[in-house]
Amino acid sequence: MRLDWGNPDRPNSYIGRSVPRPNAARLVEGRGRYVDDIVLPRMLHVAFVRSPHAHARILRIATDEAQSAKGVRRVFTGADLCDVCSPWVAVLAHLKGIKSAPQHPIAVERATWTGEPVAAVVAETRAAAEDGAALVDVDYEVLPAVVDMETALDPATPLIHPDLGDNLTFQRLHEKGDVDAIFSAASHVVEATFRTGRHTGVCLEPRSILAEWNPGERQLTVYHSTQAPHMMQSVLAKHLDLPESRVRVICGDVGGSYGIKVHVYPDEVATAAIARVMGRPIKFIADRTESFATDIHARDHRITGRIAVDENGKILAIDIDDLTGIGPYSVYPRTSAIEGNQVVNLCGGPYDFQTYRAQTTVVLQNKTPTCQYRAVGHPIACAVTEGLVDMAAEKVGLDPVEMRRRNLIADDAYPYTSAAGMKFEALSHHRSLEKLVALMDYKGLRAEQAQLRERGVYRGIGIASFIELTNPSPFMYGIGGARISAQDGCTVRMDPDGSVVALSGVTEQGQGTEAILAQIVAEAVGVEVGEVRIITGDTQTTPYGGGTWASRGAGIGGEAALQAGLALRANILEVAGAMLQAKADTLDIRAGRIVDSNGGIERMDLAELGRIVYFRGDTLPRELSREMVATRHYITSEYAFAFTNGVQASWLEVDVETGFVKLLKHWCVEDCGRIINPMLVDEQIRGGIVQGIGGALYEECLYDGDGQLLNANMADYLVPMAAEMPDMVVGHVETPTAESALGAKGAGEAGTAGAPGAVMNGINDALRPLGARLTEMPFTPERVLRALGKLTK
Amino acid sequence: MNAEGMFRRQVEVALTVNGEPVEARVDAGKHLVDFLRLDLGLTGSHAGCEHGVCGACTIRVNGEIVRGCLVLTAQLDGAEVWTVEGVSETGEMRALQDAFVQRNALQCGFCTPGMLFAAAELVERGGRPSREEIREHMSGNYCRCTGYEAIIDAIEQVTSDQEGAR
Amino acid sequence: MKATRVGYWRADSVEAALGALRSAAGSAQLLAGGQSLVASLNLRLADETNLIDINGLTELEGVSDEGDRIRVGALTRHRTLETAPLVASSAPALAEAAVLIAHAAIRTRGTLGGSLAYADPAAELPACMVALEADIVARSADDRRRIPAESFFEGLFQTALAEDEMIEAVEVPKAGPLERQVVLELARRSGDYAMVGLVLRADVEGHALARSRIAYFGLGAVPVLARGAMSALEAGDLDAAVAALAQDLDPPSDLHASAEYRLHLAGVLLRRAVARARAEGGST
Known part of the structure; x- marks a missing residue:
């Protein structure tokens, strides 16, 4: 059965409509159920003693006083958990040469960043656990800390893990074509060094876990605020030495994740290990200050880039040298080398050129570990590429839009393999750019800009084209040996009342997965969307799947749901045919009723069909299959990733006296393939843009020379707030992937991928008449003034 | 007066929460959000930072919005407290809640109860605030998911409907 | 983070609060709006302490006309500074400053006296007092004195208040026609x-x-x-x-x-x- 996408009036046409999310109605009444809302009998709370030093040897831990404090039940050190929890090493086989050291849930001999857990105090309340933690007395021998990634590999720099031989985790050089020859012969070469600030996700709901060991069933049940329940099941089973079948991970409402909650955190594993030891439910809810110090950080990069163009502005070659510091450990199990790897894969991505060199160097340091955060590597690659493209355009004398028209991969050039070796099935850079130019009235804005400049008002327009990696195949993690599923499954069943339940392996983090799955299933089966209930986030009941990461929910989870729904529809029609003495292919299901395909005359409703199947099966032919349930799985196979594309524009004003940047408006046109729910896609884009703006203008984890994190609170770490954010116009081009029937690609990274580059180019466009250029994020007012030469010290 | 003797580590309070009388004995340092969540099971109020910046814990005390994490329960003897659970039952925030759902002005929902209380205060002031004024009023409530625009849209919808109805 | 352990006592009169403050001899502090104090307790930045809650002392709240000056009670909330007509006409800087303080849900609790006594150098209201030549009315169990704002702020989070003194009010000269x-x-x-x-x-x-x-x-x-x-x-x-x-x-x-x-x-x-x-x- 095929869906007639071209006809918006087709029956049950939920796919493509802005249906409100069913779970939103519950959440606005405060009826969410986040991990911290769950209370279990005999539950205890754990608080962690954390290293105050970036690098220190743990000489002695005195726990007596804490142990006897009011409400404290038990204190654990790293050594106490060694017998119940094995350490992990975060490497992947396909990242050649990657190395990291064994990491324990609680530090055993040395603490390697400020915030690493050193002991755990279990008590009746979180407050009592914190009181107890304050009484744990740890003797440290402070060791020299590796703080600056630029010198991490110098021979004089101490080794964080002497067994590794150096502080290098991973290095990759990709080279295509004779880069040096092209650069030496090119008409124009421009070069710049870019920095992206180390920042973090700041999920409003902190990391949360509640673990319960049931000795009778020998089962560990974990309520977890996570994006990947099945991955966590596998990890906990492996390191607590339990069969996977005896670990159940339940993921209810999640208060934001953005990639932060897809990693293995030592304090969370320790919580599960402690539950296993104590046989009582143990809850750990990170507080805000420990979230800043222990949630993964990301995007700590220095990138030097060069671009060679001919006299007409045609891009000939790009050369990238990327350096990133990832903290003391590669983060389990996805590794901390992926971000640098993505920079190599994605730089220059929108453009038609074939000579490319890119190297990433991934080094250790004594800071909070970094790992994959929303739009992994994309905002870095996009900002570097778009920054270089704008500089080249200026050098050649081209308008930034014209520069892009000359260089973006042609819309009819697909399939296309990029200089970085990325395979693109079908992208729409030019259509997207033209749509953007029309949406924003580019010419009108340029005229306004010129007028205002005469009055000393400095406004700028920044354009950033981008590509976005979605729908990952096993080439992302699975081939490296990680038990992270790229496949996902969905089970759809019809109950006796004719309503439909769908169980999916992808998860809901607020982005609307459950809404789009309901839409897809409703359309596929042929019922009203309100008749579909979705169940996600339980390893014991849902089909096995990967969860939510790399924008895979709609494209992969959605296709599995579509196929399962269509299969159930076929099953239902077969039974209906037998009941109605009609051929199944002359019948259809529309709005919960069996109808004649031609004419749509109602024959029976699904509740009646359900009544007969479930309660009067005796009246049906004996040989008739009556499976009111179907399961389908989906995995991409033709392309390693479904790339999407888009382009953003930022319109902003720089106060050249104060350096303050005011965002006036922002546009994004993107192509995520088939759009299932336009409203949800738009809000993913907008939320993503603001996260990108955060990195561009505000957010940075600031460290001193000793590796102390200086702004681990909401007052000093600046996240974007409503007053400073612009209104955002979102437009779409739809190029469905032909790999799936649904044709959906992801949309979760696009906003974040392009926003920093657009803002950077906007600032530089505004300041061009004054000869200033900024390439170091975040673009604080003080950095703007320094670029303007108004501060000299 | 004996100073040491008069200070209590635990304090008796009697207040009303969502219109119902509550009597409790609480640790003197326990903030209101923990009291609501841990003692009363009112988990709709969320603690996002516990230092008064994120706004997730915004609720109503004695008719005014406050940061629940910056008010000690001990201070609330005789107070009248309303949480998202209570105002959902009375229906007084229905228009805002419906607008949030229709406009998808929430994703993960963690900030939403606090957002609603902040928004309701603006709506109650009446008038038709500009988008800039709405943004300014909502600038103490952090949302990482939406990028704020849908929230501003939803509030603008309600304030403009309200004015239109006058 | 959860607050360090604290002791709590609710004052039912200014006199009782001042008596308690004196007898505590430095081991207690006044809890007014609490918008900085409770945050620092929650962050465990403060040691164990005793709190004298003065929030119920309504005689410390409000703005009154005193001829050539206005008097603003120490417990006057920022929200009142924002909205009181007498403030707008006589000391508009206070109203303008108040809306710059944090956000609406903090301004409903935060107090003028609390802000001045906390003496955060980045805060708006202390600078208003200095610019407007206000007097800080300090009161102890047996004394009341007026401290010119300029000499009230002595250092980082330090004021001229003695251990047993509290701010009762401030007196601000009314703005002239020009x-x-x-x-x-x-x-x-x-x-x-x-x-x-x-x-x-x-x-x-x-x-x-x-x-x-x-x-x-x-x-x-x-x-x-x-x-x-x-x-x-x-x-x-x-x-x-x-x-x-x-x-x-x-x-x-x-x-x-x-x-x-x-x-x-x-x-x-x-x-x-x-x-x-x-x-x-x-x-x-």
């Missing part, structure tokens, strides 16, 4: 502590500024009166006033801004404040 008051600040995000802010008070006639006072916040351990700039303004020389700031101010460097940047912004704000005062005074 007086203009301007509060400007630069904060990265609305409601954040300002990197730099100033309160300007002056009588404006045509282009000329007389009786001008300029108090900066966020630029030192206490609100800083820019005396050199004030006398240059008096002489009608704005450029000289901005130049004088280099001597008047010695700003700190911190996470959010360097000293050099702060000094630069101080000059920008001064020009903008003077321009606004002149515009409001009817000049251009």
Whole structure:
């Protein structure tokens, strides 16, 4: 059965409509159920003693006083958990040469960043656990800390893990074509060094876990605020030495994740290990200050880039040298080398050129570990590429839009393999750019800009084209040996009342997965969307799947749901045919009723069909299959990733006296393939843009020379707030992937991928008449003034 | 007066929460959000930072919005407290809640109860605030998911409907 | 984080609160709006302490007309400063400053007295007091004294209050018919502590500024009166006033801004404040 996408009036046409999310109605009444809302009998709370030093040897831990404090039940050190929890090493086989050291849930001999857990105090309340933690007395021998990634590999720099031989985790050089020859012969070469600030996700709901060991069933049940329940099941089973079948991970409402909650955190594993030891439910809810110090950080990069163009502005070659510091450990199990790897894969991505060199160097340091955060590597690659493209355009004398028209991969050039070796099935850079130019009235804005400049008002327009990696195949993690599923499954069943339940392996983090799955299933089966209930986030009941990461929910989870729904529809029609003495292919299901395909005359409703199947099966032919349930799985196979594309524009004003940047408006046109729910896609884009703006203008984890994190609170770490954010116009081009029937690609990274580059180019466009250029994020007012030469010290 | 003797580590309070009388004995340092969540099971109020910046814990005390994490329960003897659970039952925030759902002005929902209380205060002031004024009023409530625009849209919808109805 | 253990006592009169404060001999502190104090308890920045809750003392709240001055009770909430007509007409800087303090849900609790006693150098209201030549009325169990704002703020989070004293009220001279008051600040995000802010008070006639006072916040351990700039303004020389700031101010460097940047912004704000005062005074 095929869906007639071209006809918006087709029956049950939920796919493509802005249906409100069913779970939103519950959440606005405060009826969410986040991990911290769950209370279990005999539950205890754990608080962690954390290293105050970036690098220190743990000489002695005195726990007596804490142990006897009011409400404290038990204190654990790293050594106490060694017998119940094995350490992990975060490497992947396909990242050649990657190395990291064994990491324990609680530090055993040395603490390697400020915030690493050193002991755990279990008590009746979180407050009592914190009181107890304050009484744990740890003797440290402070060791020299590796703080600056630029010198991490110098021979004089101490080794964080002497067994590794150096502080290098991973290095990759990709080279295509004779880069040096092209650069030496090119008409124009421009070069710049870019920095992206180390920042973090700041999920409003902190990391949360509640673990319960049931000795009778020998089962560990974990309520977890996570994006990947099945991955966590596998990890906990492996390191607590339990069969996977005896670990159940339940993921209810999640208060934001953005990639932060897809990693293995030592304090969370320790919580599960402690539950296993104590046989009582143990809850750990990170507080805000420990979230800043222990949630993964990301995007700590220095990138030097060069671009060679001919006299007409045609891009000939790009050369990238990327350096990133990832903290003391590669983060389990996805590794901390992926971000640098993505920079190599994605730089220059929108453009038609074939000579490319890119190297990433991934080094250790004594800071909070970094790992994959929303739009992994994309905002870095996009900002570097778009920054270089704008500089080249200026050098050649081209308008930034014209520069892009000359260089973006042609819309009819697909399939296309990029200089970085990325395979693109079908992208729409030019259509997207033209749509953007029309949406924003580019010419009108340029005229306004010129007028205002005469009055000393400095406004700028920044354009950033981008590509976005979605729908990952096993080439992302699975081939490296990680038990992270790229496949996902969905089970759809019809109950006796004719309503439909769908169980999916992808998860809901607020982005609307459950809404789009309901839409897809409703359309596929042929019922009203309100008749579909979705169940996600339980390893014991849902089909096995990967969860939510790399924008895979709609494209992969959605296709599995579509196929399962269509299969159930076929099953239902077969039974209906037998009941109605009609051929199944002359019948259809529309709005919960069996109808004649031609004419749509109602024959029976699904509740009646359900009544007969479930309660009067005796009246049906004996040989008739009556499976009111179907399961389908989906995995991409033709392309390693479904790339999407888009382009953003930022319109902003720089106060050249104060350096303050005011965002006036922002546009994004993107192509995520088939759009299932336009409203949800738009809000993913907008939320993503603001996260990108955060990195561009505000957010940075600031460290001193000793590796102390200086702004681990909401007052000093600046996240974007409503007053400073612009209104955002979102437009779409739809190029469905032909790999799936649904044709959906992801949309979760696009906003974040392009926003920093657009803002950077906007600032530089505004300041061009004054000869200033900024390439170091975040673009604080003080950095703007320094670029303007108004501060000299 | 004996100073040491008069200070209590635990304090008796009697207040009303969502219109119902509550009597409790609480640790003197326990903030209101923990009291609501841990003692009363009112988990709709969320603690996002516990230092008064994120706004997730915004609720109503004695008719005014406050940061629940910056008010000690001990201070609330005789107070009248309303949480998202209570105002959902009375229906007084229905228009805002419906607008949030229709406009998808929430994703993960963690900030939403606090957002609603902040928004309701603006709506109650009446008038038709500009988008800039709405943004300014909502600038103490952090949302990482939406990028704020849908929230501003939803509030603008309600304030403009309200004015239109006058 | 959960608060360190605290002791709590609710005062039912000003006299009782002052008696308790004296007998606690430094082991207790007053809990007013609590918008800084409770945050610091929750962050475990404060040691175990005892709290004397004065929130119920309504006699400490409110704004009253005292002839040539207005009196603002210590427990007056920021929200009241924002909205009280008497504040708007007699000390508009207080209303303008109040809306710059954090956010609506904090301004309903935070108090004037609390802000002054906490003496955060980046806070708006202490600088208003200094610019407007307010007196801080301090009271102990057996005494009441008026402390000029200029000598009230002694250092980083330090005031002239004795251990057994509390702020009862402030008295602010009423603005004269020619007086203009301007509060400007630069904060990265609305409601954040300002990197730099100033309160300007002056009588404006045509282009000329007389009786001008300029108090900066966020630029030192206490609100800083820019005396050199004030006398240059008096002489009608704005450029000289901005130049004088280099001597008047010695700003700190911190996470959010360097000293050099702060000094630069101080000059920008001064020009903008003077321009606004002149515009409001009817000049251009």
